Amino acid sequence: DGGITQSPKYLFRKEGQxxxxxxxxxxxxxxxxxxxxxxxxxxxLIYYSQIVNDFQKGDIAEGYSVSREKxxxxxxxxxxxxxNPTAFYLCASSMSGxxxxxxxxxxxxxxxx
Amino acid sequence: xxxxxxxxxxxxxxxxxxxxxxxxxxxxxxxxxxWYRQIHSQGPQYIIHGLKNNETNEMASLIITEDRKSSTLxxxxxxxxxxxxxxxxxxxxxQGGKLIFxxxxxxxxxx
Numbered sequence: 017d018g019g020i021t022q023s024p025k026y027l028f029r030k031e032g033q034x035x036x037x038x039x040x041x042x043x044x045x046x047x048x049x050x051x052x053x054x055x056x057x058x059x060x061l062i063y064y065s066q067i068v069n070d071f072q073k074g075d076i077a078e079g080y081s082v083s084r085e086k087x088x089x090x091x092x093x094x095x096x097x098x099x100n101p102t103a104f105y106l107c108a109s110s111m112s113g114x115x116x117x118x119x120x121x122x123x124x125x126x127x128x129x
Numbered sequence: 130x131x132x133x134x135x136x137x138x139x140x141x142x143x144x145x146x147x148x149x150x151x152x153x154x155x156x157x158x159x160x161x162x163x164w165y166r167q168i169h170s171q172g173p174q175y176i177i178h179g180l181k182n183n184e185t186n187e188m189a190s191l192i193i194t195e196d197r198k199s200s201t202l203x204x205x206x207x208x209x210x211x212x213x214x215x216x217x218x219x220x221x222x223x224q225g226g227k228l229i230f231x232x233x234x235x236x237x238x239x240x
Contacts (some may be wrong), residue, residue, distance in 0.1 A: 021173075047225055058216065058230025059173070066225050074224060106172050112226035115161065120172035 020121035039107030047113040048090035053104040066113035132219040133157045147204040151217030166213040
């Protein structure tokens with residue numbers, strides 16, 4: 017069954033703790049993305065990666081970090097430096113960056129207490 | 130900032146066609162128009178995209194005006210499961226072709 021998986025669906029953390037969100041795809045896509053969505057808002061780009069071992073900052077990268085050691089995996093770490101981490105986090109992938117259609121995972125809802 | 134404007138909400142009767150408009154007056158010549166929809170607390174679902182010509186797939190049709198300044202997404206026979214927020218997006222070329230989501234249109238399909 018092909019697709020993008022994100023785990024867990026709901027995540028709770030105490031303030032000041034780092035937390036890592038998982039994103040895995042078995043679509044053989046080169047490009048992967050992380051977006052953040054706040055209530056009633058559209059999505060905003062955090063980081064993206066167009067190829068293994070390479071990634072770039074998006075519009076709101078402060079307080080986040082990523083790695084891309086494997087083609088199928090693009091984990092996102094929300095650090096304690098992120099001022100407002102509570103949000104819905106969405107991972108996407110596409111065949112390559114640029115024009116190819118992006119497909120989204122089911123999302124992880126992070127709540128920082 | 131989003132390059133598109135959409136009405137915040139629309140209603141549609143079940144079984145009727147839903148026509149969702151979108152304005153993108155500043156679109157560049159080689160930028161594509163994409164449509165996604167999002168049901169509450171789920172990831173956005175790709176619907177359709179186009180450049181100049183009208184497009185149709187199993188989910189919907191996309192009508193783009195000749196000057197490319199606006200488009201309409203058509204769901205030919207709306208069902209209750211089509212109730213969602215629909216996003217019209219102009220795909221930018223930089224930052225890996227990121228998607229810039231605006232506020233979208235909340236479509237309510239009613240029995």
